[in-house]
Amino acid sequence: MESALVGPSLSICSFIEDYETSTLHHLDGLREGLKQPLTDIQLDEHAASSIILVYLMTDRFVKYGETLQEFLSINLNKEDAFLCSNKTQYLFTEKWPGKLENEFMVSLLLSTYKFHDLYVDPSMLLQQLSQESQTPAQISGRMAYAVSKIALEQQDYVQAFDWLNYALKLKTLGDYSISRRFLIEKKENMIYRHNIDRKIYENKTSGFYARRISVEDIRTGKEKLWVRSKELEARHFQGRKDYVFGEINMWVLCTKRNIQKEYIKAKLRCHLDNKKHPSFYIKPLRVEVHSESPLILQFHDIIGDKLMNTIINDLDVTNKQISAVGDLLANDAITPSDFIKMAISVRSSVNAWFGDDIYPELSFISEAVTGLKSRTTSSNVNETEMFQAVEYTAGRSYKLHIDTTTEDSPDIQEEMRVMGGLRMATLLYYLNDVPRGGYTAFLNAGVAVPPKKGSAVYWENHYRNGTARLDSWHASCPVLYGRKMVINKWFRSNMQFRTFPCSLNQSI
């Protein structure tokens, strides 16, 4: 089908390909870098530099944003009209859905760095990026200002000031992309906003908010104090059950602070288990108990390198979609771009589904280690759920959620029954080691499970009487560096009636 957008959309094609090439180039640089022994500091710098990369792309898309928006809104079935090469079509539809996502990524990365206490010094980053790509990296005053604006939206004054000051510095070096007067005005406005926010936080006796600030006041020492006060805030809230504190706790966990009570931790053990299955008599399962209640187990070394490499290679050439979120369904009332924005603010990964028969060994392992049924026994494909492979690149995450539904209306229950029942339990395989970030954080247990290559984490989403477990809230922490590949196996309840012990006791 011919489209009125052929001309502009072809330009978009080339921008997308350009992006992909520069990302690959960048990632190759990072991969090379990883072969060298890297200190933590260097890793942080590598991780942080992707802000610039994402920003560079945002800037490209800003120019074509309107067209892209228009394009997204009139072409739900993008394949029909999008006359790029197959490769670009795939990149466009599956991997790089648009400008909104770019902006979102910048903001996600900034907030991730903020909570991990990483200071992103713009000039240092550019230096780093130039070294990695072996071409001088440049940023305009306008671009530095845009990053600052995103940081300000999140009340991240430290970051916002750094970038705004950097934009002003570029002006003194002869940048014409933005006016000096405009930047000064924005800076004054930013100080004003900070001082208003300070009123809200005025019961604080220390930290960045504790006093009024002026332009001269913004110095590293003060900025660090501010981060310290945020940290204290997080520590103050940790352990509270209320959902309002959920996100704070999630961040505490994602920065690898285990918030399990000491006496609970002291009782945890690792053990070997043969599952009374012949294959595990030879090589027993290595089980790490992260929490007894709710039960969270990590099975180590359960998939071999050969199978993992096959799966990863297959996934790299498989079309993936932006991951869906259970109760967030596309409908006519939301524009596709708003939908993308809503969806990725909760879950920003991409995923692909595959059936039980694709890797029979994986189906075998899933059943053997959990003792639950995962393969269908009849032609009723709805009896079980397929495997879901998920990929998170830097900055991507899955906010707090539970894998099952808490609604028990007859309609929902019937809908679930037809789909094979409720998601009783989850087995999540980690296909690679994530150099930084990417933990699976369990809010109520107070533990963050490290994504360790070849292992899988197991937990239950329902009590044995069938009620949803509200202590199964969990999240995938943002990947700070590298990528994270996982496979979800959800065990639906209809098949488990012979194997999953049931009880009238609500508490097990």
Ligand SMILES: O=C(O)CCC(=O)C(=O)O
């Ligand atoms: O990737 C993770 O660590 C968690 C993923 C998850 O919770 C999910 O996909 O439902």
Ligand SMILES: [Fe+2]
């Ligand atoms: Fe989940």
